[in-house]
Amino acid sequence: MHTTRTAPVTGSVLGPALGSAFLCAMVAAQVMSGLSDDPPLFTEVVVALLAASAVSFAAAALGRTRAVAAFGAAVAVGYAAELVGVHTGFPFGAYHYTDALWPQAGGVPLVVALAWGGMGLAAYGIGGAVGGRGGVVVGALALTAWDLFLDPQMIRLGLWVWADPGPYRGVPLTNLAGWLLVSLLVMVVIRRIAGHDRPAGTGLVALYTTMAAMETLGFAAVFDPPDPLVAAVGGVAMGTFAVVGWRRLWLR
Structure with a gap:
């Protein structure tokens, strides 16, 4: 007598489902933030859902252990860079966080x-x-492109302040150089943990694309007042990398 064994639910099934659920929840939280009279209240929720979605999608492609380790390493690199940045001005330029985001450690909000x-x-x-070592550079540029949205938005919300405002909506150009440097470090540590040239799957590309679309829409039509310049610059930058990602996936 033969029995039918039900296939276990693995990370390859559960990961995308959880990632999609967290992604939808993040979109809803972003919409509520855009319509709220006090958007900073939603910042921690949006970032937490973003992180949960990213780890879930990464777990489906890389395995749970590698995904969690890669996320933790990226968090550590980002925190270290911010900690050095707020106390020395390197590598982003002189800035400081306000008291709007808590908890903080060493002057750096943990949500950051x-x-x-x-x-x-x-x-x-x-x-x-994209793959290969070129993928590290592309990933770093893609992450830096996000800051074309992030910094103008956080400045208008009063979450951090630049000592010497720059030409891009108050953001100094040194900030982009710093972002590229830190983003390269983030890509290197993630790639080392994930396994060289190991594909990351469609979920993470979908998450990046969703962030690009939401930020563009927010600056173009939702935020008060709208900012067509940031919508165009950030939208073209992140949109280009999203197209590159999807094109490479479809050609495989």
Whole structure:
């Protein structure tokens, strides 16, 4: 007598389901934030859902242990860079966080470190689709492109302040150089933990694409007042990397 054995639910099934659920919840939280009179209240929730979605999608492609380790390493690199940055001005330029985001450790909100981890994995998805050492550079550029949205938004919300405001909506150009440097470090540690040239799957590319679309829509039509310049610059930058990621996945 033969019995039918039910296949176990593995990370390859559960990961995308959880990732999609967290992604939908993040979109809902972002929408509520855009419509709220007090958007900073939703910042921690949005970032937590972003991180949960990223780790879930990464677990499906890399395995749970590697995904969690890669996320933790990206969080550590991001936090270390921010800690050095707020106390020395290197590598981003002189800035400080306000008291709007808590808890903080050493003057750095912990949610900021989580954001480095979540979007670090998402950008790694873009670079992973490209593959090779070139994928590390593409992933770093993709992560830096996100800051074209992030800094103008956080400045208008009063979450951090630059000592010497720069030409891009108050953001100094040194910040982009710093972001690229730290983003390269994030991509290197994620790639080393994930396994060289190991594909990151479609989930992380979808997460990156969703962030690009939401930020573009937010600056173009939702935020008060709208900012067409940031919508265009950030939208083109992140949109280009999203297209690169999907194109490479479809050609495989």
